[in-house]
Amino acid sequence: MARKQRHQNSHGHTSKQLAEQQSPMVKTAMEYHRSGHLDQALIIYEQAYSVDPENAEINYLLAVLNNQLQNLERAHKYIDKAISINNRNGPFYCALAETYRQQHDFLPAITTLKKAISLDNHSVEPHIMLGMIYKSMDRLDDATNAYQAALVIDSNIAEIHNNLGNVYRNKNDFERTIKAYKKAIEIDNRFAGAHHNLGCYLLETGDPYNALSFLRNASQLQADNSLFTADLANCLGQVVVTETDERLRDDLIRCMQLDRVDGGTLAKNVNVFLKQFTPLGKLIGEIEKDIFNPLSPETYQLLVDPLFLLYLEREQICDPELEKILSTSRKIILEMSVLESHSIGPNIERFLSALALQCFLNEYIYIENESERSKLKILEERIHENIQGNSEQLCVVLVYACYRPLYTLHLDNSLMDLVSSSAEASSREVFKRQIKEPLTENELKQNIKQLTSITGEMSSIVQAQYEQNPYxxxxxxxxxxxxxxxxxxxxxxxxxxxxxxxxxxxxxxxxxxxxxxxxxxxxxxxxxxxxxxxxxxxxxxxxxxxxxxxxxxxxxxxxxxxxxxxxxxxxxxxxxxxxxxxxxxxxxxxxxxxxxxxxxxxxxxxxxxxxxEHARKAIVATRRYIQQQGFTDNLEGIRLCRQAIFALAEHDPVRSVTDSPDFYSVSECRDLIFHVNEHxxxxxxxxxxxxxxxxxxxxxxxxxxxTIRKYQECYPEDKQALNLELWDAYEQANPETxxxxxxxxxxxxxx
Incomplete structure (x- = not known):
């Protein structure tokens, strides 16, 4: 990614030089322009233009601003007028070239920039712009020459080295790419784009560990840049966590909070971090010793770890041991919530709401016994009988939401208000996901068109599966x-x-x-x-x-x-x-x-x-096991099947399906090992x-x-990696490919 182009009145004239030549009105507009308040700048520039329409610099500034706002026709009009007033000004031609560039009209842009260079060969800007345009046209040697010419004029501009790195990157020149990006960072250590580019390139070339520090730097330098945070998340998904690092915790939390990040990218490392480098891991031993109590103050503090809560709310948990912690917590809290002598209290709302969100996300895949079902009926009766409208009642409703979606509870208005207006954001999210969104989907179905009928027997069978479990x-x-x-x-x-x-x-x-x-x-x-x-x-x-x-x-x-x-x-x-x-x-x-x-x-x-066929041998074995054991493809059958597979020996090929993230929700598990038809x-x-x-x-x-690199090491003669016979041989040797x-x-x- 190239750094955002500098304010274009740096072409030849600095902002200071321009300001000294202009009226107070224009100076004010330039200050707004420089600080990023483009709408205010535009209003004042246009006022100045109405006073002095023949002022070449005002026309130029209006062209620069309209280029930034992508009002390209207006930009063209203003810069044409500026050039007609003064055709010996290099920056004016650079502004015109920028208009052409944004219109993807590259040849006139090149001609215009060469004119700018002929007028002022000591300005770096037209050379930088030429490099950008040549790169867009895949004329990489020309782009290299343009940037090298800019460096002859001024070798201490970080942007030039960064852009040159982008060209070398497209040329697959590893050493020069790394050198150029590092030089940009050496000149300007706060150049977030160069840190980002170097991090992404190291990640692409198989070095996620060194990439991590540069992508972290980029994300910290531009904390509001969601692309940088998303690429940091991608990198975090590829490193292997081997030691505790509070920076890593902060990285994981920041990335998990971003809506444009697929949480599955981070799931593996969040699992490792929580289990190996936080006290949460010790709870697994407590469950095995039957001394686990989720409501004890010490244990509860572990359950409300901010990273763990975020994980519960945003991504399905794909780990057997964490699932055991959650299903056991749910069971114990349910038991306590129906005891007349015991109050679960309002203090556990934060964890309960996160657990309810997790259970809804995985479609209530956790195993439950008859005792839990009978207690859930008691709980339902109490919810409807004791409408108190307080925080303790809210927690009781949330316990139910950990077992069944709230839309099945048919809450009256007072209880609906209790959940939807909770001070706890995660409780309001439970209401949104478990009541509001299903209602919205029912309404939307009424307006979705049917393009064709569904007539084939197999199509109807497959349709029924996905109507029950949208996937x-x-x-x-x-x-x-x-x-x-x-x-x-x-x-x-x-x-x-x-x-x-x-x-x-x-x-x-x-x-x-x-x-x-x-x-x-x-x-x-x-x-x-x-x-x-x-x-x-x-x-x-x-x-x-x-x-x-x-x-x-x-x-x-x-x-x-x-x-x-x-x-x-x-x-x-x-x-x-x-x-x-x-x-x-x-x-x-x-x-x-x-x-x-x-x-x-x-x-x-x-x-x-x-x-x-080669990669799904374990799935085929699992489907055969399911058939032999007689597990059904309904919710209870899927739950029982999963428990049976968890209990298999570690070396059993069927148990390897527990490594798949798809094993941890009802719809995905059904699609993975229970599908009605698979070729x-x-x-x-x-x-x-x-x-x-x-x-x-x-x-x-x-x-x-x-994978491509490994394949080409085996078959260097297949330079474009297109020979499917060779790929078949490679896959047989590497069946997980x-x-x-x-x-x-x-x-x-x-x-």
């Missing part, structure tokens, strides 16, 4: 920087030629099998697009997706109920189709893939996720399907670069 339940997701699909593909596959993809800047997107909306929402944030159509079999999943999209202000995603197999007569065509984790649940995956190919425009691209493929089969469908394989998508799915891109080369 997945999620709260927060990453918020990637918006880019064109073409540029995104180039970032994934740098060896490809960006100019040959023939994709429009703004694409029409189909997400086939959108579930609860995570993929179309990510696509809406990531890609410049015209329209997004998102379809799914399950109306309950679509309602969840629609609610989340509405909450995030994404109104241009059209959610519709449809069966992929009934889209044969659908007339729309798309530039990009995504079907992630869907085709392998169809009765005939190839037939479904063919339908999607028909909907893809020529030169359009697809992103697919398909199950691997698995090998890469030899995938290659055959791609050939049958006349598609071009573009490459695999991995969360980092480690595609543990989640084969995630890959392909292109339609002809209709």
């Amino acid at each position: 997945p339940r999620w709260l927060y997701c990453d918020h990637p920087q918006s880019t064109s699909l073409a540029d995104y593909l180039y970032s994934l596959f740098p060896a490809s030629e960006r100019g040959n993809n023939n994709l429009p800047d703004r694409v029409n997107i189909l997400v086939a099998g959108c579930g609860t909306g995570l993929q179309p929402i990510r696509d809406a944030r990531r890609f410049l697009h015209e329209n997004i159509t998102a379809i799914d079999l399950s109306m309950n999943s679509l309602a969840y997706a629609k609610r989340k999209a509405t909450e995030m202000g994404l109104e241009n995603i059209e959610f519709m109920q449809a069966d992929i197999m009934n889209l044969k007569d659908y007339n729309n065509r798309f530039d990009f189709i995504e079907s992630f984790g869907v085709l392998h649940h169809l009765e005939d995956p190839l037939a479904g893939w063919k339908v999607l190919c028909r909907l893809l425009k020529k030169n359009g691209v697809m992103r697919l996720g398909l199950y691997s 698995r493929l090998t890469l030899v089969q995938v290659a055959d399907y791609i050939k049958q469908l006349n598609l071009e394989f573009l490459g695999f998508e991995f969360p980092d670069f480690h 595609f543990a989640s799915q084969y995630v890959f891109w392909c292109k339609k080369i002809e209709d």
